[in-house]
Amino acid sequence: MTALYAFVGAAIVACALFMILSRNLVRVLLGLSLLATGANLLLSLVGNVRSEQPPIIADGQQTLGTAADPLAQALVLTAIVIGFALTVVLAVLVLRAWRAEHTVDSRQVDSAEALGPPQERDPTNV
Amino acid sequence: MSDALLVLTPVAVPFVGAVLALLLRERVAAARGVGMIALVTLAVLSLALFRRTAGGARLVGSVFGGWPQPFGIGFSASLPGAALVLVTALVALACAIYALSDIGPRRRRAGYDALMLAMIGAVNGAFLTDDLFNLYVWFELALISALGLLTLDRRRTQIDGAIRYAAFGMLAATFILLGIGMIYGITGTLDITRAAAALAAGSPSVGSAVAAALLLGGFALKAGLFPFHLWLPASYHTAPVTVAALFAGLLTKMGFYALLLVFAGLFGVGSGGVAAAQLVPALGLIAGATMVVCAAGALAQTDMRRLLAYHVIAQVGYMMAALALSTREGLAAAIFYMVHSIIVQANLFLGAGLIRRASGSWDLTRTGGMVRQEPLFAVLFAVPVLSLAGIPPLSGFFAKLIVIRESFDAGMAWLGAVGLLAGLMTIVSMALFWSDACWKDPRSGRTQRRLPGSALLAMAMLSAATVAIGLAPGWLWTVAQLSAKALGDLG
Numbered sequence: 001m002t003a004l005y006a007f008v009g010a011a012i013v014a015c016a017l018f019m020i021l022s023r024n025l026v027r028v029l030l031g032l033s034l035l036a037t038g039a040n041l042l043l044s045l046v047g048n049v050r051s052e053q054p055p056i057i058a059d060g061q062q063t064l065g066t067a068a069d070p071l072a073q074a075l076v077l078t079a080i081v082i083g084f085a086l087t088v089v090l091a092v093l094v095l096r097a098w099r100a101e102h103t104v105d106s107r108q109v110d111s112a113e114a115l116g117p118p119q120e121r122d123p124t125n126v
Numbered sequence: 127m128s129d130a131l132l133v134l135t136p137v138a139v140p141f142v143g144a145v146l147a148l149l150l151r152e153r154v155a156a157a158r159g160v161g162m163i164a165l166v167t168l169a170v171l172s173l174a175l176f177r178r179t180a181g182g183a184r185l186v187g188s189v190f191g192g193w194p195q196p197f198g199i200g201f202s203a204s205l206p207g208a209a210l211v212l213v214t215a216l217v218a219l220a221c222a223i224y225a226l227s228d229i230g231p232r233r234r235r236a237g238y239d240a241l242m243l244a245m246i247g248a249v250n251g252a253f254l255t256d257d258l259f260n261l262y263v264w265f266e267l268a269l270i271s272a273l274g275l276l277t278l279d280r281r282r283t284q285i286d287g288a289i290r291y292a293a294f295g296m297l298a299a300t301f302i303l304l305g306i307g308m309i310y311g312i313t314g315t316l317d318i319t320r321a322a323a324a325l326a327a328g329s330p331s332v333g334s335a336v337a338a339a340l341l342l343g344g345f346a347l348k349a350g351l352f353p354f355h356l357w358l359p360a361s362y363h364t365a366p367v368t369v370a371a372l373f374a375g376l377l378t379k380m381g382f383y384a385l386l387l388v389f390a391g392l393f394g395v396g397s398g399g400v401a402a403a404q405l406v407p408a409l410g411l412i413a414g415a416t417m418v419v420c421a422a423g424a425l426a427q428t429d430m431r432r433l434l435a436y437h438v439i440a441q442v443g444y445m446m447a448a449l450a451l452s453t454r455e456g457l458a459a460a461i462f463y464m465v466h467s468i469i470v471q472a473n474l475f476l477g478a479g480l481i482r483r484a485s486g487s488w489d490l491t492r493t494g495g496m497v498r499q500e501p502l503f504a505v506l507f508a509v510p511v512l513s514l515a516g517i518p519p520l521s522g523f524f525a526k527l528i529v530i531r532e533s534f535d536a537g538m539a540w541l542g543a544v545g546l547l548a549g550l551m552t553i554v555s556m557a558l559f560w561s562d563a564c565w566k567d568p569r570s571g572r573t574q575r576r577l578p579g580s581a582l583l584a585m586a587m588l589s590a591a592t593v594a595i596g597l598a599p600g601w602l603w604t605v606a607q608l609s610a611k612a613l614g615d616l617g
Binding site for chain 2: 020025028032035036039042043045046071072075078079082083085086087089090093094096097100101106109110111112113
């Protein structure tokens with residue numbers, strides 16, 4: 001069961017990496033979002049997901065026993081929130097790029113690479 | 127002020143300032159004032175914090191939420207974190223003074239003050255945290271505020287640069303997260319000290335090797351090391367120059383600090399740890415390639431910002447070379463280099479901004495005449511240029527000397543030789559840079575603009591720090607050695 005989880009997580013990460021290699025910026029965006037999902041799945045695997053016991057230390061005990069590790073789940077929740085925020089920021093950037101260049105092909109979104117004309121007026125001090 | 131409170135201030139002060147600056151961003155003067163007050167306060171408190179820890183003491187902050195260890199997230203200040211917090215405060219303050227003339231009302235209304243303070247807070251958080259997952263969170267926070275700063279003007283070039291920056295940054299963050307998850311799976315704790323002890327007690331496994339590789343990949347991407355350096359020269363030059371100076375000074379060094387913390391602290395490289403031993407040869411190769419490839423890349427550039435961006439990475443290569451030696455002295459050399467490099471890189475970008483202001487172009491071939499027009503600037507700018515090139519008696523000479531001496535001492539003479547080769551290319555590149563911008567006659571038919579005094583003051587602060595390290599390197603070397611001891615003793 002754990003091995004199945006691990007393989008599913010690895011497969012998701014592999015798909016995500018394949019998508020990130022695409023030239024289409026929307027695919028890159030979806031790939032990064034998928035990569036975060038794969039990472040979260042693998043992270044939750046760390047915390048013994050098979051148990052259905054509530055994570056409450058029994059009376060008189062010092063350790064948790066067989067229950068799932070709540071700390072790993074807290075990490076996954078935090079990582080989901082952070083990943084969501086970053087995905088939204090990247091989505092906004094891709095949207096701005098599409099509005100400016102009318103393309104999502106990363107070969108054509110290259111104005112930073114081209115540096116622009118050297119005399120281009122910088123909006124310094126405006 | 128109690129120790130626990132003092133440890134929290136380098137994070138708390140910038141974030142309180144960021145919230146205030148965000149609320150006041152339509153009132154430009156007020157936001158600017160909040161930013162300045164927050165950074166002056168931060169500088170004073172960082173100095174107090176550094177004085178408390180300079181002897182090698184470890185100030186325990188607090189564990190958030192009052193959770194018992196190993197469940198809580200701990201915050202503490204010790205070397206090298208406290209020293210880096212102090213240098214961060216110095217660079218941030220200098221950049222804020224420079225920004226008085228570089229960042230105008232429109233950029234401030236776009237949220238410059240709030241984003242800058244948030245980024246400083248995140249950098250400080252990474253320097254002070256005891257918790258691996260918390261370290262990841264600070265990196266993400268720094269990434270988000272850096273993206274905001276990078277796109278302040280919302281120009282096409284900035285959106286393009288920010289997409290590259292964001293895509294590589296998110297990829298790196300996910301690798302870091304996976305690595306941290308594996309460390310948690312192996313050791314059952316996220317506290318760096320406890321995890322290091324658990325790794326040192328256990329035998330190396332496939333899991334720890336994979337975790338080390340993932341963390342190396344993630345943090346090397348953040349630090350801009352070869353072969354993951356391509357995003358950096360493709361994005362830094364699009365940012366406003368004050369922001370580029372902050373990025374160049376702080377962000378790659380934050381990535382390298384995390385590499386130090388993970389490899390020297392967590393895996394015990396340099397103090398006999400074997401959990402990441404299989405990766406140590408790779409560290410040397412990465413370092414050598416970074417130094418040579420990026421110093422050569424800088425030689426090919428005429429755009430000042432891009433030239434300096436290549437040098438930023440080449441310098442991280444020297445730090446990586448020091449780490450790759452895996453000796454206690456090597457770690458100290460890396461920390462010495464880091465302090466020197468943060469100050470010099472920020473100063474170089476500030477200087478490039480002033481050359482652009484005077485001559486109207488970022489292209490070196492179109493600049494010139496700074497010696498005659500602005501002799502004070504030419505002197506102030508010569509300090510970081512000569513320091514980066516490694517000319518005595520400035521800080522860069524001692525930093526390079528220590529790294530190369532230690533690599534010969536540690537039996538990795540080839541790495542020292544590569545460092546010397548890259549150093550030669552740096553000297554050529556910097557000599558061309560300074561003589562093009564300062565010595566050459568300016569283009570005819572163009573009146574040069576005067577430089578603002580506040581910007582020169584900012585450069586003077588950083589140049590003075592560089593000269594001070596150069597005149598009294600022994601003091602910083604002692605701090606660096608105590609830092610290396612603190613890192614090595616974690617496990």
